[in-house]
Amino acid sequence: MAQDIGMDNIYAWCIVPYDSLERSPQARIAMLKKMGITKYAYDWRQEHLSQMAKELQWAKKQGVTVISVWMWIDGHGDALGKLSDSNEKVFEVIEEVGYTGQIWVSFAANFFEDLSDTEAVAKGAEMIAFLSKRATALGCKIGLYNHGDWFGEPKNQIQIIKALPNEDLGLVYNFHHAHHQIDAFPEMVDTMLPYLWYVNLSGLRKEGPKILTIGKGDYEKEMIQLLLEKGYTGDFGILGHVAEKDVERVLKANLNGLRKMHIK
Numbered sequence: 001m002a003q004d005i006g007m008d009n010i011y012a013w014c015i016v017p018y019d020s021l022e023r024s025p026q027a028r029i030a031m032l033k034k035m036g037i038t039k040y041a042y043d044w045r046q047e048h049l050s051q052m053a054k055e056l057q058w059a060k061k062q063g064v065t066v067i068s069v070w071m072w073i074d075g076h077g078d079a080l081g082k083l084s085d086s087n088e089k090v091f092e093v094i095e096e097v098g099y100t101g102q103i104w105v106s107f108a109a110n111f112f113e114d115l116s117d118t119e120a121v122a123k124g125a126e127m128i129a130f131l132s133k134r135a136t137a138l139g140c141k142i143g144l145y146n147h148g149d150w151f152g153e154p155k156n157q158i159q160i161i162k163a164l165p166n167e168d169l170g171l172v173y174n175f176h177h178a179h180h181q182i183d184a185f186p187e188m189v190d191t192m193l194p195y196l197w198y199v200n201l202s203g204l205r206k207e208g209p210k211i212l213t214i215g216k217g218d219y220e221k222e223m224i225q226l227l228l229e230k231g232y233t234g235d236f237g238i239l240g241h242v243a244e245k246d247v248e249r250v251l252k253a254n255l256n257g258l259r260k261m262h263i264k
Contacts, residue, residue, distance in 0.1 A: 068103065201258070
């Protein structure tokens with residue numbers, strides 16, 4: 001790996017629902033260990049929740065760190081004080097197994113529909129405060145995850161964080177949701193850096209596609225270098241995120257692309 005990004009700085013992301021082999025928790029963790037990846041973030045769909053406790057427990061037993069668990073807030077199923085059954089299940093499992101990592105939260109566009117920026121910040125802050133208090137009680141922290149739409153703009157996420165000075169919150173920035181932010185990225189880095197916990201990498205071309213192997217794009221190398229030059233010291237995520245392929249092959253292609261860029 002290049003000088004400033006070693007395997008200790010790498011984790012896997014989007015590897016649970018995106019895998020043509022549909023690996024079991026044990027097989028998934030064995031795959032990561034074989035690749036030399038010791039950390040991953042846990043994303044899920046409804047069908048995975050029945051095995052979530054088993055997966056978190058098995059990862060810990062095998063010495064693989066689950067750095068975060070995904071949570072998607074939808075205006076049709078989640079409200080202040082009452083989450084969807086799936087999200088309540090996530091909190092139940094976290095408590096059951098004693099998980100103490102991060103919870104990466106993003107919102108569907110419908111949660112902020114027809115609101116002004118001021119109203120959206122207030123509504124988002126209420127929900128994030130509710131989630132953060134529940135997470136903190138379990139030894140977890142909330143990371144705000146950019147996934148498009150209003151909440152996908154870091155400037156809006158930072159306004160929510162600033163509205164909650166007593167909560168321990170941070171940002172998770174995703175290259176695969178950043179195509180429209182490429183030109184603004186140098187300025188955005190300065191704004192995000194005080195809050196930035198993790199960065200998920202992808203190849204980037206302005207015209208897309210959304211998911212592209214690292215090293216096949218036009219901008220990811222300079223964006224990674226800029227993050228390092230500006231002082232980012234966190235880890236980087238390598239994506240699976242191709243449902244019709246063996247996720248091991250996808251991860252390997254991204255790792256190889258990152259190596260070949262020789263980032264220093």
